[in-house]
Amino acid sequence: MTVKKDLRETPATIEECDQLHARLADCSVELELLRAKAEKEIEIIKTQLDADTHLLRQEKHDLEYRIVSYVEQNKDQFQKPRKHKTSYGSYGLTKDTKVDVFSEEECAGYCADHGLMDCIRITTKTIRSAISKRLKKGESIPGVRILEGDMAVVNIDKAILEEAVS
Numbered sequence: 001m002t003v004k005k006d007l008r009e010t011p012a013t014i015e016e017c018d019q020l021h022a023r024l025a026d027c028s029v030e031l032e033l034l035r036a037k038a039e040k041e042i043e044i045i046k047t048q049l050d051a052d053t054h055l056l057r058q059e060k061h062d063l064e065y066r067i068v069s070y071v072e073q074n075k076d077q078f079q080k081p082r083k084h085k086t087s088y089g090s091y092g093l094t095k096d097t098k099v100d101v102f103s104e105e106e107c108a109g110y111c112a113d114h115g116l117m118d119c120i121r122i123t124t125k126t127i128r129s130a131i132s133k134r135l136k137k138g139e140s141i142p143g144v145r146i147l148e149g150d151m152a153v154v155n156i157d158k159a160i161l162e163e164a165v166s
Contacts, residue, residue, distance in 0.1 A: 021154070028156045029164040036165040067091050 011017045071078055071092060078084065083092035101107050111119040131144055 024154065025156050025160060028161060032161040033164055 011020060068091075075093060078092040081092070082094065083090040108120050111117070112122075131141060132146070134141060135144065135146055
């Protein structure tokens with residue numbers, strides 16, 4: 001839905017609005033067609049890239065696997081220095097430490113209970129539908145109000161756009 005509030009060049013009659021609306025529909029259809037065409041072309045390119053690079057990606061994976069296997073089987077050769085440098089980069093051992101939080105609920109509860117607030121993120125978001133129901137029942141909630149009034153809107157039926165790209 002597009003909301004129009006700028007009243008410059010406002011049509012004088014409903015017929016003029018109908019003409020503008022028809023042109024708006026044409027623009028929307030043309031944009032949707034161009035978007036759909038681009039998506040198809042992108043998909044074709046991605047599919048071709050996948051096919052063109054399959055063997056190379058397989059070879060890369062195999063080479064990486066063979067080097068990693070060698071390093072893992074010969075860790076004693078990678079103590080000092082831990083990496084072997086070549087003109088292309090390096091390979092060897094590195095320290096890898098990661099935190100495995102296997103129970104989010106238990107960990108978050110403990111952190112909250114013990115004031116470890118730098119270890120958790122608490123997000124709060126208002127639920128407008130629930131607030132609306134309460135306001136309509138007469139409840140007062142600070143920081144909230146209901147705004148009512150007429151608003152000009154313009155819509156192009158989705159069926160027209162879907163039909164254009166099918």
